[in-house]
Amino acid sequence: MTFQIILLISLIGLIAGILSGLVGVGGGIIIVPALVFFLGFSQYQAQGTSLGLLLLPVGIFAVINYYNKGYIDIKVVAIMSIAFIIGGYFGSKLSLILSQDVLRKIFAIVLFYTAFKMLEWDKWIFNLFKK
Structure with a gap:
């Protein structure tokens, strides 16, 4: 593993950790696409790596901060x-019996739907047709 790859993996982890602590996202939304697009991982490898990361207590300090404030x-x-x-x-x-192409499409739909709802575009579109 080259220094450049180690640096890139560290940067992905750091950004995912910051976003996880900031807004509660990380594994699927940040790590999976970053591993696929920047490091050429297959969809299976990226998902497996993300799950492997989640199994360890990587977010313990973020959890402690939220728990101490009474939010858990x-x-x-x-x-x-x-x-x-x-x-x-x-x-x-189920994932392991589907093709990687189908998995990528499902993943993209989930991300798009989440963004659509979080940005409240559904309300905007509803109001457009209501007028």
């Missing part, structure tokens, strides 16, 4: 964690 409900985290484990298992099984 442990019961919700516990329930969601169990559901995430089950969903992650079945999602990965």
